[in-house]
Amino acid sequence: MRVLRALTAVGAAVGLAGMTCAGPAAAEQDWGINGTFATSSNGDWAKVNSRYEDQPSERNTWTISTQCISPTECTGTVTSDAGWTAPIFTTNGLWYVKRTVPNWRFCADGAAIEGFQEYKIYPVGSDGHYDAAASEYTGVNRVIGPSGSCGRNQWPVIEMPFYMKKV
Numbered sequence: 001m002r003v004l005r006a007l008t009a010v011g012a013a014v015g016l017a018g019m020t021c022a023g024p025a026a027a028e029q030d031w032g033i034n035g036t037f038a039t040s041s042n043g044d045w046a047k048v049n050s051r052y053e054d055q056p057s058e059r060n061t062w063t064i065s066t067q068c069i070s071p072t073e074c075t076g077t078v079t080s081d082a083g084w085t086a087p088i089f090t091t092n093g094l095w096y097v098k099r100t101v102p103n104w105r106f107c108a109d110g111a112a113i114e115g116f117q118e119y120k121i122y123p124v125g126s127d128g129h130y131d132a133a134a135s136e137y138t139g140v141n142r143v144i145g146p147s148g149s150c151g152r153n154q155w156p157v158i159e160m161p162f163y164m165k166k167v
Helices: 002-027
Strands: 035-041 058-070 073-080 085-091 094-106 112-123 136-144 157-166
Touching: 058 085, 094 136, 112 157
Parallel strands: none
Antiparallel strands: 035 058, 035 157, 058 073, 073 085, 085 094, 094 112, 112 136, 136 157
16 A cells, blocks of 8 residues: 555656646747737628628727737737727637727717727638637627617627738
8 A cells, every 4th residue: 555655656746747847848839919910890791789780890900919828828918009908818719808998989969988899809720710820810899888878778789890910
């Protein structure tokens, strides 16, 4: 029994040493999104409250800086040439950028409402499938306003296809 415990302890120690040695090599991986990107949200395919309705398209340049501790744990910052900065993070292979948009829409009486904008993106290869090594990204640009705004008991939502490519 003592021999079995001793072998188990030695095996565990070797396993831990192996994991410790593997750590620095994994830290050298570039799992994040870093650089300058041209972005586009296609208003021709926009949905307003789940109904197709043309909206103005958006084109911006983003500068993204991220830091990762693993392929599934990254955080950073997006700075847009449209004048805003927001956090970016990854969860389950998807990247999220979330921010508040002041004066997003105006009611008939002129009152401004703010929106909550969420970009949900993932890397895509030339075949249109998920490709972690790709420098192009696709996803959704979604903005939602507060329920009850402009006297309607409904959350106004605008959703558009999103595309991003490293420049």
